[in-house]
Amino acid sequence: MIRLIVGALLMVGKGKISLDEWEQTLNNHQFRFAKLNISAPPQGLFLAEVRYPYL
Numbered sequence: 001m002i003r004l005i006v007g008a009l010l011m012v013g014k015g016k017i018s019l020d021e022w023e024q025t026l027n028n029h030q031f032r033f034a035k036l037n038i039s040a041p042p043q044g045l046f047l048a049e050v051r052y053p054y055l
Contacts, residue, residue: 003039011038 008025011017 002045003042006040006045007038010040 008017008022012019012022
């Protein structure tokens with residue numbers, strides 16, 4: 001899922017997807033960009049840290 005989100009945000013940055021389209025997708029809870037195969041490559045994506053402020 002994170003690869004799809006990063007890929008979609010890269011497309012927004014490149015101007016291929018409008019910010020309004022991205023916002024509507026998030027608000028509608030439909031990840032229609034998954035069909036476009038725009039996921040980011042797995043190299044370089046990793047979880048560095050998790051913080052729980054209430055602990």
